[in-house]
Amino acid sequence: MAVEIVALGIDVGSTTVKMVGIDREGNMTWHYLEPADPRVEDQVDRFLAKVKTDVGSLDGVPLVATGYGRNLVHQADKKVTEITCHARGVYKSVGHGGTLVDIGGQDSKVIVIGPNGQVVDFTMNDKCAAGTGRFLENTAGRLRVPLNEMGVVAIESPDEVSISSTCTVFAESEIISMIAHGVEVPPILKGLHRSLVKRIVAMIRSIGLVPPLMLSGGVVKNPAIKKMMEEETGEKVIIPKHPQLMGAYGAALIAAKLRT
Numbered sequence: 660m661a662v663e664i665v666a667l668g669i670d671v672g673s674t675t676v677k678m679v680g681i682d683r684e685g686n687m688t689w690h691y692l693e694p695a696d697p698r699v700e701d702q703v704d705r706f707l708a709k710v711k712t713d714v715g716s717l718d719g720v721p722l723v724a725t726g727y728g729r730n731l732v733h734q735a736d737k738k739v740t741e742i743t744c745h746a747r748g749v750y751k752s753v754g755h756g757g758t759l760v761d762i763g764g765q766d767s768k769v770i771v772i773g774p775n776g777q778v779v780d781f782t783m784n785d786k787c788a789a790g791t792g793r794f795l796e797n798t799a800g801r802l803r804v805p806l807n808e809m810g811v812v813a814i815e816s817p818d819e820v821s822i823s824s825t826c827t828v829f830a831e832s833e834i835i836s837m838i839a840h841g842v843e844v845p846p847i848l849k850g851l852h853r854s855l856v857k858r859i860v861a862m863i864r865s866i867g868l869v870p871p872l873m874l875s876g877g878v879v880k881n882p883a884i885k886k887m888m889e890e891e892t893g894e895k896v897i898i899p900k901h902p903q904l905m906g907a908y909g910a911a912l913i914a915a916k917l918r919t
Contacts, residue, residue, distance in 0.1 A: 662688050663712045665918065666721050668910025669706065670726070670744070671699055673876060674764030678706045679907040680714070681915060687750055687805055689714060699731040703880035705733065723914035727765070739913055741906050742770055743782050748909030749875055750776035752899035757871040760859055760888070761905070762878040764793055769862045771869050780866050784858070791816050794830070794855050795878070801831060802844050810881035813852045816885030822854040830854065849883075856887040863892065872896050877903040 664680035670693060680689035691709055696702040711717055724732035725744040745761050749772065756772040756779075772780040799806045821909065822830050824899060830851070837847055863872075874896040878884060879902045889896050898907060 664689055664710070664714050664717070666911050666914035667710065667913070668715070668744070668907040668914055669703065669722065669724050669726075669732060670741070670904075670906035670910060671695070671724065671726035671732060672763060672764075673727055674858070674908070675727075676702055676706070677907040678710065679720030679904055679911045680710060680720075681908070681911045683915075684781055685903065685910055685912055685915065687904070687911075690907070691903070692903065693790070695728075695745060699728050699868060700733060703732050703734055714722075719918075721914040721917040723910040724896070725910045736914065736917055741855075742768060742778055742783075743876055744906045744913065745768050746778045746909065747776065747912050748907070749873055749899055751912055752901070752905065753873060753897060755871070756869070757873050757897075758863060759873045759875060760863065760871050760916035762859065762874070762876040762884065764796070764877070766786045766858055767862065767876075769859070769866060779869075782862055782866050785864060795851065795881070797831060798834060798848075798851055800869075801834060802847065804844065804848065807880075809848055809881035810852070811814060812845050812884040813848040813854050814886060816849045818843075818846040819849040819853065820846045822847075822850045837899075852881075852883040856884065856891055860888070860891045868892065868894065870894055874898050875902045875905040 663682040668679050670677045676695050677692045682688045722735045722738045724735035725739050725741050729738040749759050756774045759770040761768045769782040770781045773779045885896050
C-alpha cells in the first residue's frame with residue numbers, strides 16, 4: 660500500500676536534519692535523517708527528492724520548517740520555533756502535557772506543556788555547550804570512547820568522580836588532569852554524565868517541574884541520561900517512540916493545519 664503524506668515537517672538542527680511526513684490522522688508515515696550539511700538549501704532539496712522517490716508526488720503538500728536553520732529553508736510554507744514544534748510533537752506522541760526536556764547538539768530546552776498541548780513556560784541554554792550533546796561529544800573524542808557507547812560505560816561503572824567545571828572547555832582540562840593522575844575512564848564518564856544532568860535539572864527547577872517528566876532529542880538515546888535524570892529528580896522519565904524526530908513531527912502537524 661502506498662504511503663500517505665498530507666504534510667511535511669523539517670527540523671534543521673545543528674547536528675542533524677530530520678524530515679517527517681504524516682497522514683490525515685497525524686500519524687508519522689515517513690521519516691528521514693542525515694547529519695547536518697553546511698549547505699542547507701542543497702540538503703533540503705535532497706530531502707524533498709528523497710521523499711518524492713519514496714512516496715511519489717508532493718503537489719499541494721505543505722512544508723513547515725523548524726530548528727536553528729529554519730530560515731534557510733526557502734521551500735517552507737511556514738517557519739516555526741523549536742519550542743512550539745517539540746511541544747506539539749511530544750504532546751501528540753504521548754497524549755498528555757508535563758515537563759519536556761529537549762537535549763540537542765548545541766542547546767537544551769525545558770518546556771512546560773499544558774493539558775491541551777499549549778506551551779505554558781520554557782527556558783533554554785543556548786549560550787554554553789555544557790548541558791548539551793556537544794559536551795559529551797567533545798569528551799568522547801578526548802577519551803576515545805565511541806559516542807554511542809558512552810552511556811553504557813557510565814552506567815556500568817561502580818565508581819564516579821566529580822566534574823566540578825560547568826564549562827565544556829574547563830571540564831575538558833579537568834578530565835585531562837584526571838587522566839594524567841591515573842583516574843580510569845568509566846568513573847570519569849559517569850561523572851561527566853552526572854554533571855550534564857545536574858545542569859539540566861537546575862534548568863528544570865528554575866521554572867518548576869510539572870510531572871510527568873519527558874525527554875526528546877537525539878542525546879536521550881544515551882541510557883545514562885534517562886537513568887540519571889530519574890535519580891536526580893525522583894521522577895519517572897517518559898521518552899516518546901522517536902525522540903530525535905519530535906521537532907520535525909511537530910512541524911508536520913502544524914503544516915497539516917495549513918491545509919484547512
